[in-house]
Amino acid sequence: MSELRITEHPILSEWVEKEEITFFFDGKPLKAYKGEPIAAALMAYGIRTIRKTLKKGRPRGVYCAIGRCTDCIMTVNGTPNVRTCITPVQEGMKVETQTGRGSWE
Amino acid sequence: MIDEKADIAVIGAGPAGLSAVIEAAKTGAKVVVYDENLKPGGQLFKQTHKFFGSKEHLAGVRGFNIAKLLLEDSSSTNVKIKLDTVVTGMYEPTTLELVSKGKKWKCEAQAIIVATGAIENSLAFPGWTMPGVMGAGAAQTMININRVLPGKRILMVGSGNVGLIVSYQLMQAGAKVVAIIEAANKIGGYGVHSAKVMRAGIPIYLSTTIKEANSDPEVQEATIVKVDQKFRYIEGTEKSLDVDAICIAVGLSPMTELLNMMGIVVIWDNRLGGHIPLHDEDMMTSRPGIYVAGDVSGIEEASSAIEEGRLAGVAAAHKIGFINADKAETSKYQIRKRLDALRSGPFGEIRKAAKRYLIQLYKKMDYQNEAIQVQAAVVSIAGKTIENDVHLRGYPTIEEIKLSGNIPSEERFKKGPVAIIECVQGIPCNPCEKICPFDAIEIGTPITNLPLLDSEKCHGCGLCIPGCPGQAVFVVDFSQEVEYATVKIPWEFLPVPQKGDIVAAVDRKGKAIGEAVVSNVKYIPECDKTRVVELKVPRNIALDVRSMERGVKCER
Numbered sequence: 199m200s201e202l203r204i205t206e207h208p209i210l211s212e213w214v215e216k217e218e219i220t221f222f223f224d225g226k227p228l229k230a231y232k233g234e235p236i237a238a239a240l241m242a243y244g245i246r247t248i249r250k251t252l253k254k255g256r257p258r259g260v261y262c263a264i265g266r267c268t269d270c271i272m273t274v275n276g277t278p279n280v281r282t283c284i285t286p287v288q289e290g291m292k293v294e295t296q297t298g299r300g301s302w303e
Numbered sequence: 304m305i306d307e308k309a310d311i312a313v314i315g316a317g318p319a320g321l322s323a324v325i326e327a328a329k330t331g332a333k334v335v336v337y338d339e340n341l342k343p344g345g346q347l348f349k350q351t352h353k354f355f356g357s358k359e360h361l362a363g364v365r366g367f368n369i370a371k372l373l374l375e376d377s378s379s380t381n382v383k384i385k386l387d388t389v390v391t392g393m394y395e396p397t398t399l400e401l402v403s404k405g406k407k408w409k410c411e412a413q414a415i416i417v418a419t420g421a422i423e424n425s426l427a428f429p430g431w432t433m434p435g436v437m438g439a440g441a442a443q444t445m446i447n448i449n450r451v452l453p454g455k456r457i458l459m460v461g462s463g464n465v466g467l468i469v470s471y472q473l474m475q476a477g478a479k480v481v482a483i484i485e486a487a488n489k490i491g492g493y494g495v496h497s498a499k500v501m502r503a504g505i506p507i508y509l510s511t512t513i514k515e516a517n518s519d520p521e522v523q524e525a526t527i528v529k530v531d532q533k534f535r536y537i538e539g540t541e542k543s544l545d546v547d548a549i550c551i552a553v554g555l556s557p558m559t560e561l562l563n564m565m566g567i568v569v570i571w572d573n574r575l576g577g578h579i580p581l582h583d584e585d586m587m588t589s590r591p592g593i594y595v596a597g598d599v600s601g602i603e604e605a606s607s608a609i610e611e612g613r614l615a616g617v618a619a620a621h622k623i624g625f626i627n628a629d630k631a632e633t634s635k636y637q638i639r640k641r642l643d644a645l646r647s648g649p650f651g652e653i654r655k656a657a658k659r660y661l662i663q664l665y666k667k668m669d670y671q672n673e674a675i676q677v678q679a680a681v682v683s684i685a686g687k688t689i690e691n692d693v694h695l696r697g698y699p700t701i702e703e704i705k706l707s708g709n710i711p712s713e714e715r716f717k718k719g720p721v722a723i724i725e726c727v728q729g730i731p732c733n734p735c736e737k738i739c740p741f742d743a744i745e746i747g748t749p750i751t752n753l754p755l756l757d758s759e760k761c762h763g764c765g766l767c768i769p770g771c772p773g774q775a776v777f778v779v780d781f782s783q784e785v786e787y788a789t790v791k792i793p794w795e796f797l798p799v800p801q802k803g804d805i806v807a808a809v810d811r812k813g814k815a816i817g818e819a820v821v822s823n824v825k826y827i828p829e830c831d832k833t834r835v836v837e838l839k840v841p842r843n844i845a846l847d848v849r850s851m852e853r854g855v856k857c858e859r
Contacts, residue, residue, distance in 0.1 A: 202451055202452045202455075203450060203451060203452075204446060204450040204451065204452060204476050204477060205450075206477075206797050207450070207475065207476060207797065208475055208795050208796050208797045208799070208832060209351045209365070209475060209795060209832045210351065210447065210450070213450075234449055235449060238445060238449035238451045241445060241449075241451045241452075241453060242451045246434035246435055246453075246521050247434045247520060247521065248434065256432065257433065257434050257520045257521065258432060258433075258434060259433070259434025259435065259436075259437070259521070260434075260437055260441060260445075260453070261425075261436070261437050261438060261441060262422075262423060262437070262438050262440070262441050263437065263438070263440070263441035263442075263444040263445055264440065264441065264444060265339070265340070266422055269432075283441075283444075284340070284341070286341070
């Protein structure tokens with residue numbers, strides 16, 4: 199996959215090829231491993247800008263990675279404000295960067 | 304969802320929560336444990352390093368393996384683990400409100416154990432909101448659980464144990480940690496951690512903070528600056544670092560929200576990380592039947608979280624009648640003894656005093672500040688105390704190691720390989736004593752004593768090298784050749800070198816001081832991923848060479 203994936207590690211167990219799925223990031227098809235957090239799948243592509251702020255449209259990305267700070271929220275399958283650092287990615291999922299509080303479809 | 308009933312409800316399935324579950328379930332009580340995450344284990348699964356302590360504390364075992372053991376032990380017929388469940392409220396007398404997958408319900412319990420852990424603190428500086436700035440714990444989650452790198456050139460802000468160990472783990476994951484900066488004038492974490500990261504080539508800058516992160520639109524550069532005793536910037540000392548990610552490791556704070564809801568008494572104590580619930584020696588709070596355990600009751604370590612969880616589990620089970628007073632007292636006594644052992648040494652004594660203060664305050668339930676004497680941390684080997692500056696320098700000097708009695712004599716060096724134990728800070732830890740097959744290492748009690756090597760008994764077999772969780776033991780052999788000596792080092796990085804490789808030999812500071820030929824590489828599964836690499840180096844640098852640069856200079 200990408201060079202940001204840690205396939206070799208001196209301590210962690212050997213890399214096992216997990217089931218690959220396709221999801222959509224702002225319309226673009228990307229590959230991910232089924233069940234990993236959406237934010238991790240994006241990070242593997244070097245995609246770190248997750249959303250834009252309401253007033254000034256400033257970029258934001260993962261901060262706590264543990265579901266507490268909400269800096270990683272995106273609109274997933276039409277539902278806004280989904281914490282992508284703890285939400286598992288699924289086949290065909292539509293993930294979109296949202297600006298501000300997002301809107302319900 | 305149907306409301307449920309339990310004898311004991313535990314909130315949080317991390318090391319404290321799971322340990323509470325195991326002890327309570329043993330007594331036959333019906334236990335339910337809730338965790339908001341999709342997987343149990345809390346932060347434990349992210350800890351890839353070997354833990355300290357003694358055998359009872361599972362010293363020498365990697366954090367994620369301890370987590371596996373806890374999970375196995377906690378699966379039993381009278382335990383329910385409910386994941387993806389948020390406790391949204393705690394009400395009188397001991398009732399919980401829960402939410403999972405859009406459904407809401409209540410749990411009526413007889414006792415509740417709150418083991419909700421802690422949250423990372425943040426640090427605000429211009430640019431801190433940019434993508435690429437994250438908590439050190441966040442980076443740890445990404446690399447050790449999700450196996451994705453958050454960046455390739457990283458600045459670590461903070462030199463406590465989290466900052467030091469996550470820096471080490473980032474290097475193991477293949478990133479380059481460009482520097483660790485620390486605003487205080489001394490290193491916050493253990494000397495064996497700082498020594499490990501310095502050998503791996505990461506400089507530690509004290510009295511330094513981050514002035515700003517430049518990003519366009521993501522982190523590209525960090526400006527660091529020196530600070531004075533009052534943490535004010537010193538003009539003109541700015542330095543620019545080329546980084547693509549910045550990790551913030553500036554401490555943890557207990558997550559006491561549920562306790563606050565019930566008006567449970569909480570005090571402020573710097574030594575334990577901020578707002579701490581008052582509790583007695585049984586971990587019970589100011590509300591009868593509500594207990595706390597782990598980081599929520601004071602920021603310590605996983606090992607003390609486990610013991611506090613056990614204590615709360617036994618105490619709660621006893622209070623509601625599932626275990627008799629004698630059995631409860633015996634268990635609690637053993638647990639408190641182990642907790643005391645963990646809270647010893649220069650780092651632990653501060654937490655011990657804080658917890659003692661907490662318990663005394665609880666008993667008095669008043670808020671007058673008492674002068675509690677902090678016992679001077681006595682670090683001794685056979686009665687001697689060792690002065691050292693590892694907390695300023697990051698690693699011990701040969702003089703300091705000599706003071707600890709662990710530089711063998713010239714005659715001993717001539718006889719054959721011998722171990723050099725470079726451990727000069729008294730932290731509770733003794734696996735080296737147990738692992739030596741020739742009984743050459745002595746620690747005794749308390750386990751904060753520095754290890755003392757009897758070099759006559761030592762055969763230089765090197766079992767102590769992978770056995771030491773701090774990677775502070777080396778074996779040198781001056782007896783084989785006239786111009787060369789060999790140094791055996793612990794190695795936990797990729798690539799693993801091969802016999803015959805020529806590599807750059809580095810000193811304790813991480814500086815390349817010569818060339819080494821890899822004369823041997825040994826690994827047995829019992830060493831749990833710690834390889835032992837033997838480097839052949841010129842004799843005159845054998846007491847300085849303590850690691851090697853990754854990658855070969857030229858392959859044979």
